[in-house]
Amino acid sequence: MKRLRQHVTFKSIAGIVLLLVLFSTIVSIIGYRTFTNALLDQYAEGAFLTAQTAAELVDADRLDEYAQSGGTTPAYMDVWNRMDHLCNTSGSTFIYVIVPDRSDYGHITFLFSTIDHDSSYTKYDFGFVRETTNDEYREKYRALYDLAADRELVIRDKGNIETGSHITAMIGLKGSDGQVKGILCVQRQMDVLAAERNTFLNKVALALVGLLLLVIAGQGVYLHRVLLRPLNLVTEEAARFPRENRAAAQKLREVIRNKDEIGQLADSIDRMEEQIETYITDITRITAERERISTELSLATRIQAAFVPHIFPPFPNRPEFDLYASMDPAKEVGGDFYDFFLIDEDHLCLVMADVSGKGVPAALFMMVSKIILQSCAMLGQSPAEILTKTNEAICSNNQEGMFVTVWLGILEISTGKLTAANAGHEYPVLKAADGSFALYKDRHGLVIGGMSGVRYRAYELQLTPGAKLFVYTDGVPEATNAQNELFGTDRMIAALNEDASAGPEDILKNVRRSVDDFVQEAEQFDDLTMLCLEYKGPQAQPARELTVEAAVENIPAVTEFLEAELDAVGCPMKAKMQLTMAVDEIMANIAQYAYAPGTGPVTLRFAFEEATRTATLTFLDKGMPYDPLQREDPDVSLSAEDRPIGGLGIYLVKKTMDHVAYEYKYSQNVLTIQKTV
Amino acid sequence: MTIEQKKNGSALLIALEGRLDTMTAPQLEAALKEALPGVEALTFDLSKLDYISSAGLRVLLSAQKTMNQQGTMKVKNANEMILEIFEVTGFCDILTIE
Numbered sequence: 001m002k003r004l005r006q007h008v009t010f011k012s013i014a015g016i017v018l019l020l021v022l023f024s025t026i027v028s029i030i031g032y033r034t035f036t037n038a039l040l041d042q043y044a045e046g047a048f049l050t051a052q053t054a055a056e057l058v059d060a061d062r063l064d065e066y067a068q069s070g071g072t073t074p075a076y077m078d079v080w081n082r083m084d085h086l087c088n089t090s091g092s093t094f095i096y097v098i099v100p101d102r103s104d105y106g107h108i109t110f111l112f113s114t115i116d117h118d119s120s121y122t123k124y125d126f127g128f129v130r131e132t133t134n135d136e137y138r139e140k141y142r143a144l145y146d147l148a149a150d151r152e153l154v155i156r157d158k159g160n161i162e163t164g165s166h167i168t169a170m171i172g173l174k175g176s177d178g179q180v181k182g183i184l185c186v187q188r189q190m191d192v193l194a195a196e197r198n199t200f201l202n203k204v205a206l207a208l209v210g211l212l213l214l215v216i217a218g219q220g221v222y223l224h225r226v227l228l229r230p231l232n233l234v235t236e237e238a239a240r241f242p243r244e245n246r247a248a249a250q251k252l253r254e255v256i257r258n259k260d261e262i263g264q265l266a267d268s269i270d271r272m273e274e275q276i277e278t279y280i281t282d283i284t285r286i287t288a289e290r291e292r293i294s295t296e297l298s299l300a301t302r303i304q305a306a307f308v309p310h311i312f313p314p315f316p317n318r319p320e321f322d323l324y325a326s327m328d329p330a331k332e333v334g335g336d337f338y339d340f341f342l343i344d345e346d347h348l349c350l351v352m353a354d355v356s357g358k359g360v361p362a363a364l365f366m367m368v369s370k371i372i373l374q375s376c377a378m379l380g381q382s383p384a385e386i387l388t389k390t391n392e393a394i395c396s397n398n399q400e401g402m403f404v405t406v407w408l409g410i411l412e413i414s415t416g417k418l419t420a421a422n423a424g425h426e427y428p429v430l431k432a433a434d435g436s437f438a439l440y441k442d443r444h445g446l447v448i449g450g451m452s453g454v455r456y457r458a459y460e461l462q463l464t465p466g467a468k469l470f471v472y473t474d475g476v477p478e479a480t481n482a483q484n485e486l487f488g489t490d491r492m493i494a495a496l497n498e499d500a501s502a503g504p505e506d507i508l509k510n511v512r513r514s515v516d517d518f519v520q521e522a523e524q525f526d527d528l529t530m531l532c533l534e535y536k537g538p539q540a541q542p543a544r545e546l547t548v549e550a551a552v553e554n555i556p557a558v559t560e561f562l563e564a565e566l567d568a569v570g571c572p573m574k575a576k577m578q579l580t581m582a583v584d585e586i587m588a589n590i591a592q593y594a595y596a597p598g599t600g601p602v603t604l605r606f607a608f609e610e611a612t613r614t615a616t617l618t619f620l621d622k623g624m625p626y627d628p629l630q631r632e633d634p635d636v637s638l639s640a641e642d643r644p645i646g647g648l649g650i651y652l653v654k655k656t657m658d659h660v661a662y663e664y665k666y667s668q669n670v671l672t673i674q675k676t677v
Numbered sequence: 678m679t680i681e682q683k684k685n686g687s688a689l690l691i692a693l694e695g696r697l698d699t700m701t702a703p704q705l706e707a708a709l710k711e712a713l714p715g716v717e718a719l720t721f722d723l724s725k726l727d728y729i730s731s732a733g734l735r736v737l738l739s740a741q742k743t744m745n746q747q748g749t750m751k752v753k754n755a756n757e758m759i760l761e762i763f764e765v766t767g768f769c770d771i772l773t774i775e
Contacts (some may be wrong), residue, residue, distance in 0.1 A: 022716055577728040577758050581698070584730045588699040636767030640741045648766055649731035655765040 005195045013219050018213055024208040028201065035200055039193045040167070044153050045170035050090040051151070051186040057082050058097055058112070060173040060181040066111055067099070071126025084114040093119050093166065094187035102145065105138040107131055111182060119189075137168075142487065144172035145180045157190055165190035201616055217381050228539035230256040234265055237273075245280060247273040293490035297360075304363055307370070309340060312404030312505065314651070316661060317672045319609045320413050320538055321348065325531035326506035326512070328524070333403075335362025336473045336527035337370055341377070346413050349377045352425065352471035353406040356447075361402065361592050369394065369404045369448070383408045383421035384458040387448060391423070403449035407471050410592040414538055416463040421456045423448045425491075426474055429496060437496035439489060465537025470496055470507070482522045487515055504532035545605040550594055550621060554675065555587045558604055565606045566615065566677070575677040578656045579615065582673055585649035586619055586628075593625025594669065612676060614658075619671040626669060627662045629654070680708050687717040688746070697733030702764055706736045713740070716744035717748030729762060741771060760763035 026296065058066075069076045087095040097112040111649050113124040124130070132138045141404040157165035168187045172180035237252055252266040307325070312324055325338045335355030343349050351373055355362040371395050376386040386408055391514060392405070409420035409427060420428070424447035431437040442662075445456040463469070472492070479487040495514035508530050515528065546561040548554040559580050566576045585602065590602050605618040633654075634647045654660055659674040678695035689712060697705065713719070719740065723729075729737075737752070744750035753775040755763065763769045 063733065152763075343696075552699055574758050581728050581730050581762075582697075584700075584732075586699045588732065589731075593772060636765070637770070638767070640738060640745060640771040643738055643771065647731075648734055652731055 010282050028204045047186045051169045051171050055184050060175040063181045088115040092186050093189050097184050099182045100141045105141045148561045209393045230262045247277050301332045323533040328528040330524045331359045333363035334527035335366050336529035337366050338531045348411040350409045354473040355404045365402050381413050384456045387421050387423050387456040394449040398449050403447040418461040421458040429470040431468040433464045436500050463535040467535045469533045471531050473529045475528040479519050481519050487518050504534050547603040550591045550602040552591045569608045571677045582653045594621045614676050616674050622670045625664045629662045689716040690720045692722040696727050698730040699732045702732035719750040721746050721752045729759050
């Protein structure tokens with residue numbers, strides 16, 4: 001800062017001083033010249049005046065006579081005395097009359113010579129001859145004699161002159177014949193002129209120095225007030241602001257009152273600070289907002305993922321079919337969805353849908369669509385009716401013009417009859433029991449939400465045991481790689497047929513892997529949703545069931561039923577004992593708690609899948625909803641004294657069975673246990 | 678289920694046959710309540726017991742607590758499935774199993 005100040009001040013003042021000195025020098029030189037010339041003119045006029053007066057004392061026609069006189073005749077002395085008097089009263093130093101030698105004017109002869117008595121000069125004696133002082137004199141003598149000029153002036157003020165600076169005014173003394181007979185010269189010293197000139201120069205120098213000091217002081221103060229102080233303030237503020245990131249309490253404009261560019265700079269900095277402060281506030285707010293939105297989005301992702309059935313296998317007690325589905329939104333939330341649910345014991349509804357657009361708007365629309373579709377489906381309507389009603393419901397409140405493509409099918413589990421309707425969705429892919437996967441080009445209706453009043457048409461397919469159905473959203477065939485190529489349905493069908501006999505879960509994995517291999521590093525552009533159903537057909541061993549009143553006394557009847565079923569399928573002893581024990585525990589539980597203090601029916605349904613040798617037992621009661629699996633497991637490490645009596649039943653069941661599940665469905669507690677025997 | 682008791686002084690051997698479950702456990706509980714006073718060495722022979730349920734475990738635990746006060750108790754000849762149940766329920770640490 002210090003350096004800058006010195007720098008700017010120094011530069012500014014040095015510049016001004018330089019200019020002033022230059023200006024003063026020019027003024028001085030002009031002044032000096034003018035002054036010298038004016039003074040010289042005056043001097044010269046004075047000298048010529050004296051010379052004129054002196055010339056009248058000398059009669060030119062008598063010059064020869066004076067030359068002969070020897071300088072002693074009364075006539076000569078009379079002229080000399082009057083000339084001497086004139087010399088001492090006119091301020092001249094030297095008045096003399098000479099006759100130059102006419103051959104080359106190289107010598108001069110003094111006829112008269114008078115001096116100022118106060119000066120240090122001595123007069124030349126009569127008839128003294130000396131060399132002409134220099135060529136200038138010689139030329140001027142010649143000019144006078146040649147009548148080229150009436151008078152001449154010689155100024156000697158340069159160089160080392162014995163007699164000091166002086167001027168010499170000369171006039172030719174003309175006889176009555178008009179010819180020059182001699183030259184009268186008046187010499188005046190220039191010391192007065194030199195003194196005057198020195199005074200003039202001193203005054204100019206003094207004035208210059210005074211002016212310089214004034215300018216330096218003035219400019220210093222001015223620079224400090226007008227430039228440096230405000231500049232310092234601006235610089236300090238510019239350093240402070242980024243450090244503290246908030247506008248100063250006192251605006252720069254309040255301390256810098258300049259109306260010049262510096263004032264504008266202060267204004268600009270004030271405005272800039274205000275804007276930056278506003279900007280920082282905005283950015284902070286926007287960042288917080290973004291974080292909040294991101295948190296909400298991740299929550300939304302989880303809600304959406306949990307909103308579609310996502311526990312597999314979804315129906316462990318339904319060996320007639322197997323299904324698997326997956327949903328991978330391209331963004332946090334997506335518009336694709338699948339859904340499946342049992343409308344009743346014999347009807348499975350499958351939904352695959354794709355909402356136009358992506359992200360949050362699509363997700364909101366998806367939630368609504370899914371709920372409406374399921375509600376309509378649960379009313380027991382046909383696929384065509386479901387789509388028609390859903391379309392009406394969505395069209396009535398669809399101001400954003402969004403739409404959703406839906407493939408919806410209802411499988412009659414006992415017969416394998418699939419009734420489906422398609423609202424602008426991708427073609428389903430079917431695999432017959434002994435065939436391979438191929439597109440099934442079904443009849444398309446308009447997308448749902450496109451236009452109200454649309455009627456959808458359903459079609460029927462007969463699935464035979466071993467048949468598979470694959471439905472998906474356009475994210476699969478339209479997956480794009482870095483070269484902008486589409487995955488396409490051909491590659492999709494190929495992936496499905498890679499291992500067409502695999503289970504639904506493996507088939508979906510094959511497709512997913514194939515898509516990933518194809519897309520590689522390219523960003524997932526669309527939601528990727530798939531569902532695969534395998535129809536296994538009605539059970540070879542139809543479910544057998546026994547319904548009794550839920551009471552401890554009826555447990556033996558139930559265990560007898562079970563043992564008979566297990567014996568029929570050739571169940572080994574240990575597994576039979578474990579299953580019997582499990583039935584004992586569960587029946588005891590239901591008898592004691594389900595209808596307490598009253599009583600009600602309990603059904604045990606037995607199913608056996610020969611292929612996997614899995615026994616599935618389902619307990620159904622209409623008592624109050626109660627999930628025994630929620631009960632905490634007992635601490636089995638306690639000593640006999642600390643052990644509570646009881647609480648081990650369900651724990652034992654969980655430990656000895658392969659799979660235990662509870663759900664509350666159709667107003668019933670449904671507890672399912674499975675064991676491979 | 679059948680319960681067979683053999684008393685020899687202060688020693689009591691109880692042999693169980695069939696199933697010790699929700700229905701039969703109360704029978705054993707009643708029999709023990711009657712037989713245990715004065716017994717210092719109680720032995721259960723489970724060689725003919727098919728299985729045991731949590732109700733049965735309850736009775737065994739209760740008997741073990743009683744015998745802790747007045748003597749010793751052991752369980753012998755349990756089949757594989759019953760041993761497994763003793764294992765998962767932590768009863769193998771409570772009962773003396775031979």
